[in-house]
Amino acid sequence: MKTNKNCVIRLSRYKNALYRLKSLGFVKIFSDNLADAVGVTATQVRKDFSQFGISGTRKGGYQIDDLINNLNRLLGKDEIHKVVVAGIGNIGTALLNYKGFEKESIKIIAGFDINTVKQNAAGEIPVFPIAEMENFIRQNQIKIGVIAVPDFAAQQIADTMIQAGVKGILNFAPMRLHGPENVVINNVNLVLELENTIYFANAVIKTGVVGQLTASAQPDGV
Template identity: 40%
Template sequence: MKKITKYIIKNSLKRIFLYRASLVRLKMMGVEKVFSYTLANETGVTSDQVRKDFSEFRIKGNKRGGYEINELLGNMEEIFHRNKDHNIVLIGMGNLGLALSKYSKFVQRNMNVVATFDIDPFKQKMRSDLPVYSMGRLKEIIDRFKVKVAILAVPEISAQEVTDELVRVGIKGIVNFAPVLLKVPADVIVNNVNLCDELESVIYCVHKMIKADGLKNIELLYRDMKY
């Protein structure tokens, strides 16, 4: 129906995240240099793939010498704009929203949840470490902190309505935890995280594997879960 022309990104991006996770671990273990096959072994891809992905993102190593972990991590920081601070807002302070608001890893990666919002801010305020505002103050806060990305953790029934509001006030990216397909303009990115689907797909693969039992098909199943 509609043709989409190639640009960049694709699975490479997801694999870059994998590589980085692996690099962080290796660094912690005191390793300083890696080869493409080191990363390959760690992450379960081929060494060619690692090099191709790096090539895609213009990441260079030294022939024979492999890659300096620190340099590599630096490259990746660059790619993900980790040098800059990113202000985020979080909408919906139910159980999940609350947990996300306390998730310390975001801060460690320079992603700061500057404010949270809820229909009933007073009820949630006491449980939260962060300020909880009513939706009425969304525009004010977003403008003040130049927020471009929001985490959406509201009940599915109000997800679309809240999304429309987010789009209206200028949000350009949404990580959506509500199990609904949001309608947004073409210039707004939505990344759906569907917890049920994640669990269900594991159940599916486990079943499939138990049934297939053989060792032949396992690799692909495994592979498919990862990227």
């Protein structure tokens, strides 16, 4: 089964929309409703579900609770994912402060920074010297790391993380990181996103034609 990024992001969005619909009192749902809620076609919804082995009933649609359970299982929400963050600048702090991770089974268990001012071993999420990162990752068997350090330091941090056993890296430094085949590196470049927005906005301004902004990582919503 070919699973691409867009497909997984759709699963996340279905899940989020379903929580919302559930809170509105829905108990079952049709592919049609869910499609409207997420902004895709009903066929897409059924196709995605079918690909992942989720089925409903021919006339009765899908039970929301079953669906949520299935999606959570597929998305790995049945276990807590421990994450460390390297670089406690603005973006690192934003992540440490974000309150919504718990319900996604994500737990940021430590931050690391080279700057002693940022360090705080007693915080709700402790921040340690970057030199301690490798040992920490090993001892806690961390598999996911976020890199939010300046670009010149990013590759070295990535190497250290990988050496210590990390298998997935979310990188905010504006440079491409290299790693072995069996490590997933997801690069998010905020400047490039802004440049892109400007490009397509200008295209609209100049031509009146709506640009094909088919973002891969659009957020969810109903």
